[in-house]
Structure formats: C-alpha cells, structure tokens
Amino acid sequence: xxxxxxxxxxxxxxxxxxxxxxxxxxxxxxxxxxxxxxxxxxxxxxxxxxxxxxxxxxxxxxxxxxxxxxxxxxxxxxxxxxxxxxxxxxxxxxxxxxxxxxxxxxxxxxxxxxxx
Amino acid sequence: xxxxxxxxxxxxxxxxxxxxxxxxxxxxxxxxxxxxxxxxxxxxxxxxxxxxxxxxxxxxxxxxxxxxxxxxxxxxxxxxxxxxxxxxxxxxxxxxxxxxxxxxxxxxxxxxxxxxxxxxxxxxxxxxxxxxxxxxxxxxxxxxxxxxxxxxxxxxxxxxxxxxxxxxxxxxxxxxxxxxxxxxxxxxxxxxxxxxxxxxxxxxxxxxxxxxxxxxxxxxxxxxxxxxxxxxxxxxxxxxxxxxxxxxxxxxxxxxxxxxxxxxxxxxxxxxxxxxxxxxxxxxxxxxxxxxxxxxxxxxxxxxxxxxxxxxxxxxxxxxxxxxxxxxxxxxxxxxxxxxxxxx
Numbered sequence: 001x002x003x004x005x006x007x008x009x010x011x012x013x014x015x016x017x018x019x020x021x022x023x024x025x026x027x028x029x030x031x032x033x034x035x036x037x038x039x040x041x042x043x044x045x046x047x048x049x050x051x052x053x054x055x056x057x058x059x060x061x062x063x064x065x066x067x068x069x070x071x072x073x074x075x076x077x078x079x080x081x082x083x084x085x086x087x088x089x090x091x092x093x094x095x096x097x098x099x100x101x102x103x104x105x106x107x108x109x110x111x112x113x114x115x116x
Numbered sequence: 117x118x119x120x121x122x123x124x125x126x127x128x129x130x131x132x133x134x135x136x137x138x139x140x141x142x143x144x145x146x147x148x149x150x151x152x153x154x155x156x157x158x159x160x161x162x163x164x165x166x167x168x169x170x171x172x173x174x175x176x177x178x179x180x181x182x183x184x185x186x187x188x189x190x191x192x193x194x195x196x197x198x199x200x201x202x203x204x205x206x207x208x209x210x211x212x213x214x215x216x217x218x219x220x221x222x223x224x225x226x227x228x229x230x231x232x233x234x235x236x237x238x239x240x241x242x243x244x245x246x247x248x249x250x251x252x253x254x255x256x257x258x259x260x261x262x263x264x265x266x267x268x269x270x271x272x273x274x275x276x277x278x279x280x281x282x283x284x285x286x287x288x289x290x291x292x293x294x295x296x297x298x299x300x301x302x303x304x305x306x307x308x309x310x311x312x313x314x315x316x317x318x319x320x321x322x323x324x325x326x327x328x329x330x331x332x333x334x335x336x337x338x339x340x341x342x343x344x345x346x347x348x349x350x351x352x353x354x355x356x357x358x359x360x361x362x363x364x365x366x367x368x369x370x371x372x373x374x375x376x377x378x379x380x381x382x383x384x385x386x387x388x389x390x391x392x393x394x395x396x397x398x399x400x401x402x403x404x405x406x407x408x409x410x411x412x413x414x415x416x417x418x419x420x421x422x423x424x425x426x427x428x429x430x431x432x433x434x435x436x437x438x439x440x441x442x443x444x445x446x447x448x449x450x451x452x453x454x455x456x457x458x459x460x
Contacts, residue, residue, distance in 0.1 A: 027146075027150075028143060028146060028147040028150070029146075029147050029151055029154070030150075031149075032151070033154065040250075044172055046172055046173060046174030046175075046178070047144050047147045047148060047172065047173050047174055048144070048173060048174030048175060048176065048178040048179050049174050049178055050147065051143055051144055051147070051179065051182075051457070052178050052179055052181075052182050053142055054143075055140075055182040056182065063348075077146060078143060078421030116224065
C-alpha cells in the first residue's frame with residue numbers, strides 16, 4: 001500500500017484542522033482522532049505535527065485557543081476555535097486544492113491508463 | 117503513562133526553559149495522555165498502547181521553528197548535550213559521596229577532638245608526681261588524633277577526585293533517574309535534618325557541663341576535665357553537622373546538575389526560586405555579603421566593641437531579605453506558566 005508523502009500532506013494539515021473546527025471548538029486529541037477516523041486510518045497525524053500546526057494557525061490569527069474543562073471527561077484542556085480570518089483562509093485553501101487537484105489529476109489518469 | 121511521560125521529559129531535557137517550550141511540552145503530554153487512555157479503552161494492552169503513542173509522536177525537529185530551538189535541535193538532534201550520567205553511575209556516586217562524607221566529617225571531628233587531649237592531660241597533672249609522662253601522653257595523643265584526622269580528610273578527598281568532572285563538564289541526567297534520586301533524597305531528608313539539628317544542639321549544649329560544674333564545685337581537676345568534655349562534645353556536634361551537610365550537598369549536586377535554563381533543570385525547586393537582580397542593583401547585590409563583611413571588620417577594628425558590632429549581621433540579613441522581596445526576580449517563567457495551567 002502506498003504511504004502518504006509527508007511533504008505533500010503538510011500543506012494541507014491546516015486545511016484539515018480548520019475544516020474540523022468549522023463544526024465547533026475542539027482539542028488536540030479529538031482532532032487527531034477525527035482525522036484518523038475520517039481517513040479510515042490512511043493518515044495518522046503525529047502529535048508534533050499537530051502541535052506545530054496549531055501554533056502556526058494561532059500565530060496567523062486563524063484560530064484562537066482557550067482553556068476549558070471537557071464536559072465528559074472533566075479534564076482541563078486547551079481548546080481551539082476558528083476565527084473569521086480562519087474561515088476565509090479555509091475557503092481560499094479549498095479553492096486552491098480544487099485547482100491543484102484539477103491540474104495534477106490530468107496527469108495521474110494518464111499514468112494509470114498506461115500502467116506498468 | 118509513566119513511560120510516556122519519561123519519554124517526553126527526556127526528549128525535552130536539554131531544551132531551553134522558555135514559556136513556549138513548557139507550553140509545547142504540556143500540550144504534547146495532554147495529547148499523548150488522551151491517546152493512551154483512548155487506546156486502553158479500546159482494549160489494547162498497556163505496552164502496545166505505550167509503544168503506539170511513542171511511535172506516533174513525531175520528532176522535535178518539526179517544532180524547532182515554533183519553539184525557537186532551531187539551533188539546539190540542529191546541533192544535537194534529539195540527544196541532549198553533555199555527558200549523560202547513567203542511573204547506576206548516579207547511585208554509585210551517592211554511595212561514594214556518603215562514605216567519603218563520613219570519613220571527612222570524622223577527620224574534621226578528630227582534629228577538633230585532638231585539642232581535648234592536652235587539656236585533659238594537663239588537668240590530670242595537677243598534684244601528680246609523673247607530670248612529664250602525662251604531658252607527653254597528652255601531646256602524643258594530640259598528634260595522633262590530628263594525624264588520623266588529616267589522614268581521613270586526605271583519603272576521602274582523593275576518593276572523590278574522580279567525580280570532579282561533575283562540576284567541570286556539562287552533564288545531563290534523565291528524568292527517570294532524577295525522580296528516583298529525588299525520591300531517595302526525600303526519604304533521607306528528615307534523617308539529614310535530624311542529624312543537622314542534633315549537631316547544632318550538641319554544640320550549644322557543650323557549654324553546659326563546664327558551666328554547671330564550675331558553678332557547683334570549685335575543683336580544678338573537674339573543671340579541667342569538663343573543658344575536655346566541652347571540646348569532645350563540640351567535635352561530635354561538628355561531626356554530625358559536617359556529615360549531614362555533606363550528604364545533603366551530594367544530593368543537591370546531582371539534582372542541580374542539568375544545565376540552568378533548560379527544561380531538565382526544572383527538577384529541583386531551589387533552582388527556579390533563586391532570586392536574582394537586574395541592572396545596577398544586580399552588580400551591587402553581587403558583592404553584598406562581601407561589603408557587609410568589610411563593614412563589620414572596619415567597624416569592629418576601629419572601635420573594638422565586638423559585643424556591639426555583631427548587630428550588623430542580623431541587620432544585613434533583614435535588609436537583604438527586604439531587597440529580595442522588593443526588587444528580586446525569580447525565574448518566573450515556570451511559575452507563571454503553572455498559574456495559567458493549574459491542572460498540570
């Protein structure tokens with residue numbers, strides 16, 4: 001089975017996180033779990049990658065963090081919430097991905113039909 | 117969970133102790149803990165869960181830019197800099213230090229006790245015919261005691277010589293070893309305090325026999341003997357004080373070994389609480405106690421009123437404390453951080 005190249009996916013970690021935050025604030029592990037489940041374990045985000053992404057998003061004002069106690073667990077955690085500019089950035093990234101996908105796909109199909 | 121914590125702490129050991137680094141560490145720990153709990157809830161055996169959490173952690177290089185630790189990570193990868201002290205090595209050091217501390221304390225005590233020999237022998241001489249023999253015996257035992265004392269002191273310092281690198285080269289101790297050392301220290305601490313207090317009490321009590329005897333009986337022989345007892349008690353008290361402070365020192369040496377300003381150095385409370393001063397006040401405070409000593413001697417030698425001049429010490433202590441409270445800076449980073457994250 002092919003592995004995901006971390007170089008390629010790196011540019012889209014932010015998009016994934018923002019997309020998950022669209023449906024409400026969340027915290028580190030929950031987001032990593034969501035990513036794993038939605039991709040059927042095809043992509044498992046590393047803790048350091050995730051933290052680095054949060055940090056970057058926060059620095060650029062795309063998300064805000066606050067500390068809160070979880071309703072179920074009763075454990076205090078850092079929660080992240082998407083900001084207005086986060087929404088805008090997300091839309092931008094989605095458009096960018098559509099374009100990228102369109103462009104790259106043109107060549108991927110060629111490859112598949114020729115096949116080895 | 118202990119294993120995961122260990123892994124993370126060791127990873128962060130030699131990173132600079134900044135707010136960003138501390139925050140990253142606690143966030144990562146929280147994520148790892150959540151994941152570990154979830155894996156256990158899924159029914160995974162403990163060891164497999166630990167393995168998976170550690171395996172999916174990633175690498176510090178990814179955080180280098182965010183944490184401003186690019187140079188540290190680039191230089192050393194994930195390996196903390198400095199000579200690593202193994203677990204066994206640390207406990208071997210503590211054993212050696214305890215033995216040598218005992219020998220050195222014994223040596224110092226013997227040197228003090230030596231002075232009791234001539235005192236006792238001279239008091240025995242009163243009214244005796246063979247004064248010469250007694251005086252010779254007193255002198256001989258004095259030199260024997262001093263000789264033995266010096267022997268012990270030199271012998272123990274030679275044995276400690278090979279550990280001198282601890283102070284000269286940068287060393288690193290990992291988190292698990294540190295916490296074990298600290299545990300041992302905490303269990304020994306009350307004993308150490310007890311010995312220290314006993315030693316001080318012994319020194320204070322040492323004047324009791326001589327003053328009580330002097331008050332009740334007017335006997336030269338007895339008061340001479342009691343003067344000897346005083347010196348022996350002082351020697352014993354000093355032995356206790358030295359022994360306890362040496363063993364305390366050896367623990368503190370290890371617990372404070374990790375480089376200042378790194379996450380690893382956070383282990384020992386005394387370190388982050390050391391107050392420091394900035395700017396001009398800092399340069400004045402650097403020579404505070406030296407200045408006080410000078411003033412004390414100048415005042416004392418000019419007036420020769422030694423019974424008055426000691427007042428300078430308690431005064432200086434109060435002023436020092438006042439300055440520390442008003443202008444001193446503690447290493448606040450960690451404490452502020454803890455205030456913001458009280459659940460840690």
